[in-house]
Amino acid sequence: MQTIKTIVVDDEARIRRGIERLVKSFGEEWEIVGTYSDGREAYENIINNHIHVDLVITDVKMPEMDGLSFIRELKKSHSFFAFFISGFDDFQYLQSAIREGAVNYILKPIDRKQFRSELDKVKEQIMIKRQEQHELEAVYKKASLVTYTKQVQLLSEMTWMDHTDVSMLNWDNEFPIGKYKLAYISVDQAEPKNKELQPSESDVWNFAIENIIEETLTNQLQDHRVRSWWWHNGKYNYWLLLNENSIENDNSSSETAYQILNVLQENINIYTPYTVSIAAGNEFEDIRQLLSNKNKLLSLLQFRIIQGGNHIFKSDLIKNELEKGSKGIPPSIYIRAQQIMHWIEQQNNKKADEALQTFFDELDHLSSPSLVEEALHYLFIKITNLWIDKDGYCVEPYILTEAMNMMKYATSFDQLKEETAYWIIGMMNKIQSLSNKQPDSIQQVKQWIDEHLGENITVKRIADLVYMNPTYFCEYFKNNTGITVLDYVTQKRLEKAKELLEIPDLKIYDISDSVGYHDTKYFSKLFKKWHGNTPSQYRDAFFKRTSTMKEII
Template identity: 60%
Template sequence: MVAIKTIIVDDEPRIRRGIERLVKSFDVDWDIVGTYSDGKEAYDAIINSHIKVDLLITDVKMPEMDGLTLVKELRKSHFFFAFFISGFDDFKYLQTAIREGAINYILKPINREQFAVDLQEVKKKIIAKREEHQSLKEVQERASKLTYATQVQLLSEMTWLNDKDVSFLNWTKEFPTGKYKLSYISIDQTVPGRKGEESKECEIWSFAVENILEEMLMNEFINYGTRKWWWRNGRNNFWVLLFEQDKLEMNEFSALTEQFLVKVKDNIRRFTIHTASISESSVFHDLTQLPSYKNQLLSLLQYRLIQGGNKLFKYDLINEAHDLKPKGSTPVIYMRTQQILHGIEKYDEKKVVKALQTFFDELEHLSSPRLVEEALHYLFIQIVNLWMENDGYWEDPYLLTEAIQMTKWASSFSELKGKTKDWLMSIMKKIQLLRDDHPDSIQQAKDWIHENLGDNITVKKIADHVYMNPTYFCEYFKKMTGVTVLDYVTKKRLEKAKKLLELPDIKIYDISSLVGYHDPKYFSKLFKKWQGYSPSEYRESYFKRTSIK
């Protein structure tokens, strides 16, 4: 049994020492953690030294601070049992003591036998309270684990699937509001060896990486109140989502996260045979944007194909490399690359084709295949940077991978030229579509939503219809209409549901499907939340009103 932490407060030293000897003589379970001569001394010691107390035995009348005031003030921050001892047989003191939660009130001189009986009763109550507290703690821990498991499942679905109906955005309501950062950790290399042995050894090292990540997440953010979630993306890839509410400034949160990710990367290299590359998002507040940031991080991670693994890739760090010239290449190649970029930005196809031709003319004069590959990689990086500046990572997060494959699999210089030209032209068209500004795009989006209320509606489908980036579209829609895409779609679906409920021959579960909700229970719950009554209650009320008329 854990010892019962006991404090004794009395302004008479002889009585104080006598109580201490009595308590110790009764049972080894009593642990005297402090004795004090008045309430003020006891209060300061308990508060300043963070002393845990189970039982406070105190005199009532004392200088500086009396026992009743001591108990009253301590109860503001501590839970404990109070045992009053007094030389005054005064009903007013007894009333006040009971009001302050006294477990007992006895008069001096203390009767040894009665005091022993009273302490045993106190001990039983303390043990019962501890057991109650432990049971509650276990229930809370189980509830917390269940909540965490549910949240991880939701996050996993959002990083695996891209075609979830917009109603699924309700999942974000299961999470707190504040600052978020998403990271993607990917193992760079696998274990060589025979097939059977290789698979088994991979599992062992993958488990080791998982343990490193889990242990670091548990220990790194203890002093900051940071919440964290992690989940797998296949055997050798991991997502990490970090949350901070209001304790840290945005730049402090970013710095703390970056330090953590660097430690993760270094520990994986130190304690396993692997290295890992990590991509990191900027800070964001709207969790519905998580799929967009997911694609951004997948795009960023493709840079390891050129820059190598065991690195931390950040969006802003990649942009810093935008103006770096390729090593070993001529200044003309750098100039032609800038001309290609300028042509794409101006949507000038002739200029792009001409600059690309002169770019390849220069490549033919380079002294080694390595320099040709380096120059092409530089061009591809600049194009992908331009693509990402236009939020194109949502549309195609693996654009750089596609470009690198061209250099690896082209069978001739002529084929490489043709594939690079086709790739550039397709990127130019995509960027132009992303930049197109349609004044009536909001109305077009609304019209499309109205026509497809019974279908699977995703943010990406709506945004594609108006040629906009999904993340930008969500922000633009909210800015122009004052409501989120989710709320607008929900409102229109439920308006349609109300009209269908006014038709007697359509069953409620069919109505649910007709307005895009394939789970009738979820539809009923949502309908009641928005309308204040269930679908069946609305239908019943409607027919009562119409029959009266």
């Protein structure tokens, strides 16, 4: 039996041993091949001892090397699935974990039943990956000649199989030497520009676009020493790879590529009811660089949301945006997001929708898709955190991942707004459904506390709201929520303080006063006790992470 080789990385020995016991208890197919106290120790052991790994279960924040850095470095040489465990609900950690390829993440303390359910899903993905690898190996053994069909198959696998380890593919003799240029061609809208189509007609036009690509390449490449490959990436989306076996003119391949793309775009506009946007990458000489170029083009195409469709977007566009020096997300974006959160908590759908439309108006003024994406991710995770507070996470743990990928597949700003609004309405309904399950008196108390965080809040004052004895109410509240009244008030005040600290223009003493702490020193001491750093340290770290993430994007 081929086991699932797993390593566990966590700086807390008790948690590390507990995870190891849990994994082993799930069946003989699970094999722990190593446990480590930090990412550096794990990385060096795996590399030096050539350890094969199927699954990495790791904490996010650790000394020496954190979990995100460890996964990033190990993925340069190994192919595996990553599963993050963290006690942090900061949106930057979750966003980074998703970008590092996490198949899932789970918050501490670990629930055994939920953990097993998630590992079963990971197991299924590992089995699918092994089956795919087995099928690929069988195909490669049978193939004896390098043909165009085989090359297209390899290229297709490279672009749709995200978990394929490129170092395992022997491409050295599969493709010619020379300069390569990759382009991504995508229809701008599901509905054509001049009429509505039936599904059968849509299939006909998809076939027509394929013929246009084929004929354009045939006609345009007759007088050039250029080879081409094109393949699908789902309906109405296509990849195009060009290769010129020439070193005489450094600009020849670029000129040829842009000429072909312009003619192709023009032909599709003329002969079909659609427009297309094209992302054109820079030249590269190693065919194995196709994967990194693919990811850059998918990001480049997101400028369609800012500038509209029917454009050819060149890689220099991203470089120019970086050179301009983005000022980052305006404070007004954070304020609008918090207004949305407020009305969701108040279960006022009309006001939440109005705040959302204002939020969209603010997004429409941003000049970079990376800023639009970051602003949306901020809102998505704030809403998801509220849902987690209502115990909704265990019901649908992948719902945040779906939202994070929303911008990747949007073809216009209008579509992005529509899908975002649809997701948020769904989340509002889920949150309200979970909130209504608690006793009315508890909901009444929570709502009152949320609305009076800046005031003097006493147990007697709260208990009087629901006509209970203060001592009995304290016991009643903890039995229904799992937390004491004092801890709940402190938690909500400090959560509100974190939101306000993410707005750069607010003073810390004003934030302290607005959440009910009139002694700034006491507020700072309490904040550090709960969150591990002072308010000013939290603010500095937040904006440093935000700046770093924009550079990475």
